[in-house]
Each structure stands twice: as C-alpha cells, then as structure tokens.
Amino acid sequence: MPEDPERKAGIIACSGEELAEGTVSRLAALKVLDSLRPHDTVTLCLPLFVAGGSEDRTFARLHPTITVDGCDLRCAARATELYSNKPAVSLVVNELVAERQLGKPEGRRQLNDAGKQAVEVTAERLAELVDTVLGQARPVSDAAGGAGAPAQREKGGGNCACRSGSAA
Amino acid sequence: MTRTKQRVVVVPCSGIGKALGSVSREAAYELCENLRPHVTELVALSKLVMGDNASRETVARNPCVAIDGCQRSCASKLVKQSGGMRTHTARVLDALRRHKGLKAEGIAELNDAGQKLARVMAEELVETVDALGASGAAKGATYA
Numbered sequence: 019m020p021e022d023p024e025r026k027a028g029i030i031a032c033s034g035e036e037l038a039e040g041t042v043s044r045l046a047a048l049k050v051l052d053s054l055r056p057h058d059t060v061t062l063c064l065p066l067f068v069a070g071g072s073e074d075r076t077f078a079r080l081h082p083t084i085t086v087d088g089c090d091l092r093c094a095a096r097a098t099e100l101y102s103n104k105p106a107v108s109l110v111v112n113e114l115v116a117e118r119q120l121g122k123p124e125g126r127r128q129l130n131d132a133g134k135q136a137v138e139v140t141a142e143r144l145a146e147l148v149d150t151v152l153g154q155a156r157p158v159s160d161a162a163g164g165a166g167a168p169a170q171r172e173k174g175g176g177n178c179a180c181r182s183g184s185a186a
Numbered sequence: 187m188t189r190t191k192q193r194v195v196v197v198p199c200s201g202i203g204k205a206l207g208s209v210s211r212e213a214a215y216e217l218c219e220n221l222r223p224h225v226t227e228l229v230a231l232s233k234l235v236m237g238d239n240a241s242r243e244t245v246a247r248n249p250c251v252a253i254d255g256c257q258r259s260c261a262s263k264l265v266k267q268s269g270g271m272r273t274h275t276a277r278v279l280d281a282l283r284r285h286k287g288l289k290a291e292g293i294a295e296l297n298d299a300g301q302k303l304a305r306v307m308a309e310e311l312v313e314t315v316d317a318l319g320a321s322g323a324a325k326g327a328t329y330a
Binding site: 031 | 201203215219230231232235258259
C-alpha cells in the first residue's frame, strides 16, 4: 500500500495470463510506472482487492484509478468498481488495438512485434490519461525520467501493494 | 476400469510490482507451455477475482496448482474461494529459500537468475501435476 499522501493515480492492470493482450496490459502499466510517469503513479495488484487487506481498496477510493484490461471481459475495471470505487478511466487493449489499426498481439510469454507496438501505444495512452485525471497537461516526452529512465519501484519498494519481493 | 485423466489448472499470482510475481507467472508458462502442455490449463487470476463463471467451474472441477508470489497468497486464496477442492499451493518464496543463489530481479524482464528460478520451480511442480492429473492417483500430493 503506497503511504505517500501526495495525489497519485493508481494503475490497475488485468495482467490476464491467458492472453497476449493481458501481457500487453501488464507491460504497458509497468512502462508508465517505471518510465513515463514514475512520480505520478502507483500500481495496485488486482487480486489484492479480494485476497488482501482493506488498504488497497481504501487507496482506490481516495485516489483516481485507471484500469487497463486486455479484453472485453474488463475484469480490472469491473473488479475495481465492485470492490472499491469506479475507475476514473478504463482502457481496453483490444479496443485500442482496433482503433489504431495495429496488428494482433500474440505470444503471451514473448510478445510478437504487434504486441510490442501495442505496449508502446497503450503506455502512451495511459500516460495521457494519468495527466488528465491528475489535472496536468503535458506531452508524454516531458515526463520525469523519460522513456529510458531506469525502474525505480523495485529499489524503493514503496509503490507496490503486494510487496512480493520484500521477504526475499 | 478406465482411469480418466483430468486437466490440471494452473493459476499464477498476478503480482505486477515485484520480481517474484513475475517468477510465478514464468513458472506457470514453463509448466503449461513446455513441460506439461497437454495436461494443464492456465487460468487467469483476474477472472477469478471477478467471479467469472466458466473459470470458477474449471477450478472447481479440476485439480489445481496455485503459484503464489508473496505471503499475501492471492492465487491460493482465490482458487479456494472459487471452489477449488484439490489445490496444491506452491510458493515462490519457498522455492527461493531452496535455491538461495537464484536471486530474481526485474519485473517486465526477469534477469537470468529469475528465469532459472522459474524453470526450476516449474520442473519441481511436474511431479505434482502428474499426480494431480491422474484420477485417483493424487495420494501423496500436498494439498493446501
């Protein structure tokens, strides 16, 4: 659970393990968190809404959330609304891929080129949505750290709700 | 008597923020795509979070392997909540304790040690999958 009282956007990816689009949702969320908007975003693990404590639900009630789903089932958006609060914005990878006329993402473990392109497009869209929900307006390229910035969450350990690496 | 084999449902953690979540996911893929592709079925944890009927039924009707990335144990908790009666719980943290040299790092892209930890974990789960998959032959398996 992030403890920073500063207003941030929570990104909740479906991470659907069954589909390549789930992998796209996961990698796009990580790109925003690691590179595009590292200071403005945190990640929440979707399963923790059910299996975890109340901290994650509370965070999602108090902060704007953006869900990114791989498919039309929209598990992340529906679960966020069911267990916490209605997301400020919901994004569906399938729809974005169709809208941008990209190729079909394939390879849930190792994405094909179309999948990698979908990650880039989805991440950029997510970054724009972060700015919108936080009331900021700036181009993606102005983000702190830039696209080549190293990941910061793993080192800091404060932006992940599950802390799955802390006991290692 | 004909012994029918069941599919073994594999449900990894969806942890997005730490390397051990990625290890659970990689171990599940290794198990389902390479080591036992014909007897396993991967089910996305997000579907169980939402109570997807088809996924709940799959979990309830088949033996399961839940792979937890951290002590919150989301995968195993949700499998049980979804009606999973025969569930083996595997924990990445336990695998890491058995293989201390394999320090997993990286999330979007696991380092070599993390990839190896996932492979080792998947290989260790093969015996469990085989036991769970053979109807009536699950004695000795560890059920959580």
